[in-house]
Amino acid sequence: MKPTIAPYPAARARRTRQSEGIRGLVRENVLTVNDMIWPVFVRDGEGIEEPVPSMPGVVRRSVDLIAKAAVEAQALGIPAICIFPYTDASLKTEDCAEAWNPDNLSNRAIRAIKAAAPDIAVMTDVALDPYNINGHDGYVENGEIVNDRTIEALVKMTLAQADAGADIIGPSDMMDGRIGAMRQALEGAGHHNVMILSYAAKYASAFYGPFRDAVGASGALTGDKKTYQMDPANGNEALRMIERDLTEGADMVMVKPGMPYLDICRRVKDGFGVPTYAYQVSGEYAMVQAAAQNGWIDGEKVMLESLMAFKRAGCDGVLTYFAPAVAKILQG
Numbered sequence: 661m662k663p664t665i666a667p668y669p670a671a672r673a674r675r676t677r678q679s680e681g682i683r684g685l686v687r688e689n690v691l692t693v694n695d696m697i698w699p700v701f702v703r704d705g706e707g708i709e710e711p712v713p714s715m716p717g718v719v720r721r722s723v724d725l726i727a728k729a730a731v732e733a734q735a736l737g738i739p740a741i742c743i744f745p746y747t748d749a750s751l752k753t754e755d756c757a758e759a760w761n762p763d764n765l766s767n768r769a770i771r772a773i774k775a776a777a778p779d780i781a782v783m784t785d786v787a788l789d790p791y792n793i794n795g796h797d798g799y800v801e802n803g804e805i806v807n808d809r810t811i812e813a814l815v816k817m818t819l820a821q822a823d824a825g826a827d828i829i830g831p832s833d834m835m836d837g838r839i840g841a842m843r844q845a846l847e848g849a850g851h852h853n854v855m856i857l858s859y860a861a862k863y864a865s866a867f868y869g870p871f872r873d874a875v876g877a878s879g880a881l882t883g884d885k886k887t888y889q890m891d892p893a894n895g896n897e898a899l900r901m902i903e904r905d906l907t908e909g910a911d912m913v914m915v916k917p918g919m920p921y922l923d924i925c926r927r928v929k930d931g932f933g934v935p936t937y938a939y940q941v942s943g944e945y946a947m948v949q950a951a952a953q954n955g956w957i958d959g960e961k962v963m964l965e966s967l968m969a970f971k972r973a974g975c976d977g978v979l980t981y982f983a984p985a986v987a988k989i990l991q992g
């Protein structure tokens with residue numbers, strides 16, 4: 661579509677910017693509470709809310725307080741919550757068996773949320789990093805992150821999460837072939853309605869730093885994730901990954917990180933027309949909060965502007981740590 665514009669003064673762009681009402685009338689995109697998935701961090705214990713220093717405003721909550729937070733999120737109209745466990749170092753092993761323990765932190769949190777707030781969808785994270793002694797998303801053998809054996813573990817993890825009541829499985833591991841294996845296992849186990857939101861275009865990004873603090877994986881990680889996460893220089897590869905995951909049975913796809921990858925969001929939406937999500941990751945959140953705390957930017961305005969950018973780029977929704985703050989503003 662080629663925009664048509666008359667020469668000045670027949671056209672004065674400022675006519676349609678003259679008041680809030682008129683600006684609203686011509687506005688192309690809206691941000692609503694329906695557009696947000698809220699990532700939360702869960703830890704063990706009871707009655708605990710522990711700040712994450714590198715993510716001001718974000719806390720790790722014990723299971724009881726995660727359930728309480730989910731009730732509040734549900735009341736705010738947030739459609740989905742995504743659980744990330746902070747796993748005690750003593751539970752990290754080479755075989756990552758805690759990952760598919762039906763009573764691990766994440767699965768207990770799923771059950772607690774489903775019991776307390778049945779109308780909010782629960783999304784999970786599928787990757788071995790919280791449980792892996794070396795902080796990687798897959799098994800490490802002789803210094804190599806091995807693909808196929810990791811998939812077997814990821815499938816067990818997926819089934820344990822679905823059994824616990826997860827609505828949306830979120831594979832963030834970037835192994836090849838995992839979506840097909842998970843979909844087949846879910847169908848086989850009768851979990852026909854469990855959705856997969858694939859981290860299909862996930863980049864090997866430095867923007868995940870604060871998250872690794874939040875889940876206690878920073879110290880554990882040896883090396884980097886470049887043999888499985890994508891090279892930030894690549895765009896066409898993202899489209900191939902999206903297409904592959906859709907063919908294997910993903911219901912929804914994600915681009916991650918968010919703001920530095922808005923070009924990818926737009927290409928995915930235009931190319932496939934499927935439910936498209938972006939993850940506004942921990943480093944993006946931390947940058948906004950840090951600058952706001954220093955008085956260098958208006959944190960609330962930047963938060964809203966950054967989320968509107970995802971809508972403009974074609975996203976149907978965003979995983980954002982700002983979800984409750986935004987929901988409160990939108991509720992008025």
Ligand SMILES: NCc1[nH]cc(CCC(=O)O)c1CC(=O)O
Binds near residue numbers: 797869870872940
């Ligand atoms: N599989 C782990 C995982 N799941 C979500 C994030 C990052 C989220 C964020 O930075 O907010 C990561 C970190 C990583 O891949 O190292």
